[in-house]
Amino acid sequence: MTGSDVPRDGVEGARPGRDALTGAHTGRRRRRGRGERAMVPDAEFSSYYGKPILNKPTWKALDIAGYLYLGGLAGASSLLGAGAHVTGRPALARTAKIGAAGAISLSLVALVHDLGRPARFVNMLRVFKPTSPMSVGSWLLVGYAPLTLAAAATDVAGRYRLVGAAATASAAVLGPAVATYTAVLICDTAVPSWHEGYREMPFVFAGSGATAAAGLALACVPAGQTGPARRLAVLGAALELGSFQLMKRRTGLAAEPLEQGRPHALLRAAEALTVGGTALGAYAGGRNRVAAAVAGAALLAGSAALRFGIFHAGVASAEDPRYTVVPQRERLAARRSPGA
Amino acid sequence: MTDDTAARAAREDGAVPRHNLLSGPQPDVARAAGYADAPPRMGFFTDTSVCIGCKACEVACKEWNAVPEDGLELTGMSYDNTQGLGADTWRHVAFIEQRKPFGGQEPGVGHEDVDVFSAASALGTGPGSPGPGATAPPPGAAPAGAPAGEISPVSPDGRTELRWLMASDVCKHCTHAACLDVCPTGSLFRTEYGTVVVQEDICNGCGYCVPACPYGVIDQRRDDGRVWKCTLCYDRLGVGMEPACAKSCPTESIQFGPLDELRDRAAARVARLRAAGVTDARLYGEDPQDGVGGDGAFFLLLDEPEVYGLPPDPVVTTRDLPAMWRHAAAAAVSLAALAAAGFVRRPR
Numbered sequence: 170m171t172g173s174d175v176p177r178d179g180v181e182g183a184r185p186g187r188d189a190l191t192g193a194h195t196g197r198r199r200r201r202g203r204g205e206r207a208m209v210p211d212a213e214f215s216s217y218y219g220k221p222i223l224n225k226p227t228w229k230a231l232d233i234a235g236y237l238y239l240g241g242l243a244g245a246s247s248l249l250g251a252g253a254h255v256t257g258r259p260a261l262a263r264t265a266k267i268g269a270a271g272a273i274s275l276s277l278v279a280l281v282h283d284l285g286r287p288a289r290f291v292n293m294l295r296v297f298k299p300t301s302p303m304s305v306g307s308w309l310l311v312g313y314a315p316l317t318l319a320a321a322a323t324d325v326a327g328r329y330r331l332v333g334a335a336a337t338a339s340a341a342v343l344g345p346a347v348a349t350y351t352a353v354l355i356c357d358t359a360v361p362s363w364h365e366g367y368r369e370m371p372f373v374f375a376g377s378g379a380t381a382a383a384g385l386a387l388a389c390v391p392a393g394q395t396g397p398a399r400r401l402a403v404l405g406a407a408l409e410l411g412s413f414q415l416m417k418r419r420t421g422l423a424a425e426p427l428e429q430g431r432p433h434a435l436l437r438a439a440e441a442l443t444v445g446g447t448a449l450g451a452y453a454g455g456r457n458r459v460a461a462a463v464a465g466a467a468l469l470a471g472s473a474a475l476r477f478g479i480f481h482a483g484v485a486s487a488e489d490p491r492y493t494v495v496p497q498r499e500r501l502a503a504r505r506s507p508g509a
Numbered sequence: 510m511t512d513d514t515a516a517r518a519a520r521e522d523g524a525v526p527r528h529n530l531l532s533g534p535q536p537d538v539a540r541a542a543g544y545a546d547a548p549p550r551m552g553f554f555t556d557t558s559v560c561i562g563c564k565a566c567e568v569a570c571k572e573w574n575a576v577p578e579d580g581l582e583l584t585g586m587s588y589d590n591t592q593g594l595g596a597d598t599w600r601h602v603a604f605i606e607q608r609k610p611f612g613g614q615e616p617g618v619g620h621e622d623v624d625v626f627s628a629a630s631a632l633g634t635g636p637g638s639p640g641p642g643a644t645a646p647p648p649g650a651a652p653a654g655a656p657a658g659e660i661s662p663v664s665p666d667g668r669t670e671l672r673w674l675m676a677s678d679v680c681k682h683c684t685h686a687a688c689l690d691v692c693p694t695g696s697l698f699r700t701e702y703g704t705v706v707v708q709e710d711i712c713n714g715c716g717y718c719v720p721a722c723p724y725g726v727i728d729q730r731r732d733d734g735r736v737w738k739c740t741l742c743y744d745r746l747g748v749g750m751e752p753a754c755a756k757s758c759p760t761e762s763i764q765f766g767p768l769d770e771l772r773d774r775a776a777a778r779v780a781r782l783r784a785a786g787v788t789d790a791r792l793y794g795e796d797p798q799d800g801v802g803g804d805g806a807f808f809l810l811l812d813e814p815e816v817y818g819l820p821p822d823p824v825v826t827t828r829d830l831p832a833m834w835r836h837a838a839a840a841a842v843s844l845a846a847l848a849a850a851g852f853v854r855r856p857r
Binding site: 214215216217218220221222223224225226227228244245248249252255256283284285289290292293295296298299300301302303304307341345346348349350352353356357358359360363364367368369370371372374375376378379383396397398400401404405408483487490493494497498500501 | 531584586589592593594595603605687690691692693694695696711712713714715716717719720721722723724725726727728729734813815816817818819820821822823826827829830832833834836837838839840841842843844845847848849850851852
C-alpha cells in the first residue's frame with residue numbers, strides 16, 4: 170500500500186487500500202511467454218487477502234530436496250552394486266557400493282541438519298507408525314545404512330567376503346524401498362502439487378534414482394564394465410520421463426506450478442540433462458572415457474535438478490491459495506450437481 | 510441428531526471401531542485412540558455472526574499459554590495484524606471488509622422508515638411482539654423488516670456500503686488429524702477429550718505435520734524448530750475449566766462444550782439466522798461425513814469458507830496413504846526389475 174489512507178479532502182470517496190478478495194475477479198494468471206498454452210481455464214475464486222490457506226513446508230530446500238535425491242542415488246546404487254557383485258564386475262561393484270554408502274550417509278547428515286541437532290534423530294525411533302512415511306523411512310534407513318556401510322567396507326578391505334556378500338544382497342533388497350518411499354513422504358501432505366501426483370511420483374523417483382546411480386557408475390567406472398549402467402540409464406530415463414509426463418497430464422491444475430518460474434527451469438534442465446546424458450552415455454559411453462564422464466555428470470545433475478524442481482513446485486503450490494481452493498470448489502460443485 | 514444417537518448406541522454395544530481409521534466417520538474418537546473410559550468429546554463452536562473482532566481470544570490464548578509475541582505489523586488487511594494461524598498465533602481473528610450492505614446480511618434491510626421510539630413503546634403489547642429482553646425472533650418466523658428485494662440504500666456521497674465479517678479461527682482438532690497421523694515421533698497425540706495436542710519435549714522439529722495439515726494451522730517456531738498449535742487448553746480442561754479464549758469471549762462467539770451438544774446448539778442457531786433472513790449462514794466443519802471426519806472445532810460462517818481463508822473441502826492427507834504405499838511398492842519392484850534388466854546380456 171502506498172500513501173495515506175486518508176487523503177487531504179478526507180476519506181469521502183476513497184476506497185480502502187486493501188480489501189479481502191471476495192469478488193469473482195481474483196483468479197490470478199501468471200502466463201509465461203512464448204505462446205505456452207494454458208493447461209486449465211481461468212479459475213475464479215475468493216481468498217482472504219490472497220493469503221495462503223496451507224502453511225508451506227518449513228523444510229530447507231538443500232536439506233530435504235537433497236535428502237530425496239541422495240536416497241534415490243543410494244537405493245539404485247545398491248542394486249547396481251549387487252548386480253555387479255554377482256556378475257563379476259569388481260570396479261562397478263566397488264563404485265556402486267561406495268556410492269550407496271556415501272549417499273545414504275550424506276542423506277542422514279542432511280536430515281539431521283534439517284532437524285537442528287543430532288539428538289533429535291533419536292526421537293524418530295521412539296515409535297513405529299505405518300501412517301507416518303517419515304517414521305517408516307527412519308526405520309528403513311536405520312536398517313539400510315549400516316548394510317551399505319558394511320558392503321562398502323568389506324569390498325574395500327577385501328576381507329569378510331561372506332559378510333560382504335550378505336550385506337550387499339540385503340542392501341539391494343532394501344534399496345528400491347529407500348529410493349521410492351521418499352515419494353510417499355512428500356505425497357502424504359496437503360501440498361497440492363505433491364499430493365495430487367501420488368500415483369506417479371514413486372515411479373518418477375524410481376526412474377530418477379536409476380539414472381543417478383547409472384550416472385555415478387558411468388562417471389567413475391572403466392568403460393568396459395559400464396554396460397549395465399548404460400542400460401539402466403536408458404531404462405531409468407524412460408521410466409522417469411514417461412511417468413513424469415503422465416503425472417503432469419493427470420493432475421490438472423496442481424501440475425501448473427511445475428510449469429512456472431524456477432521449478433519450470435529446473436525441470437526443463439532435468440529433462441535436457443537426463444535425455445542428453447542418457448544418449449551420450451549409450452552412444453559413446455562404452456568407448457570414450459571422457460564422454461562417459463560427461464554423460465555421468467549430466468545424469469547426476471539431471472536427477473538432482475528433478476528433485477529440486479519438484480520440491481520448489483510443491484512449495485509454490487502451497488503458497489498460492491488458488492491451488493487449494495479451486496480444485497476443492499470443483500469437487501464440491503461436482504458433489505452438489507444434480508444426480509448427486 | 511441421528512449420528513449422535515447412533516454413536517451412543519454403538520458405544521453401548523461396544524461396536525465402535527477400536528482401531529484408528531484413516532478416514533470416514535469415527536463416532537468415538539477418544540475410544541478409538543485407546544481411552545477405554547473417555548469423557549465426552551469436547552470442542553469449540555465459533556459463531557462468527559456475533560464476533561465483534563475484539564481479539565480478546567487472541568490475547569487470552571497468548572497470556573494463558575505463554576505464547577511468545579509474533580511481531581506487531583500494520584498489514585493493511587483491515588484490522589488484522591496477526592495474519593493467520595501459526596506457531597505463535599493459536600487464535601486468529603480474521604477481518605473481511607466486503608462491499609455488501611450493512612444491517613442484515615442481505616440487501617434491503619434499511620431501517621430509515623422505522624421510528625424506534627414508537628416501536629419500543631409497543632413492546633409487549635401485542636401477541637406478535639417480542640417480550641422484554643428478546644433479541645431475536647423465534648425460529649421459523651421471518652420478522653416484518655426482513656429482506657423484501659429492495660435495492661440497498663447507498664450513502665448520499667455515492668459510496669457503496671461495507672460490511673465486516675469477523676471470525677476467530679483456531680485449530681480444528683480434526684477427527685482424522687493429518688498432523689497426528691504423519692508425526693514420526695508420537696509427539697502429537699489424541700487426548701481423552703478427543704483433541705489433538707503436541708508434546709513439546711518430544712517434538713523433534715521434523716516439520717512433517719506443517720505441510721500435512723489441510724487447514725494450515727500447525728507451524729514451526731523459527732528459533733527453536735519445534736511445532737506449536739492450539740491445545741484446546743488441555744491443562745485447563747483437566748481441572749474442569751473452559752479454554753482461555755472461550756472464557757474471555759465477551760459475546761459468546763466462542764462456545765466450548767461437549768461436541769454433541771455444540772452441534773445441536775449450532776443447528777438451532779443456523780435455523781434461527783436463516784429464518785431471520787440471513788440466508789448466507791452456514792455451518793463449516795461440523796459434518797462427521799466430511800473429508801476429515803468432522804472437526805472438533807467448527808464454525809458458523811456468513812460467506813464461503815475461502816473468504817475467511819478456510820479450505821472449502823479439506824481432506825485428511827492420509828486418506829490416500831494405502832494407495833500411496835501400494836504405488837511405492839510397485840515402483841520399487843519396477844526399479845529392481847530395471848536393474849536386473851540392465852544385467853541381462855543382450856543377444857548377439
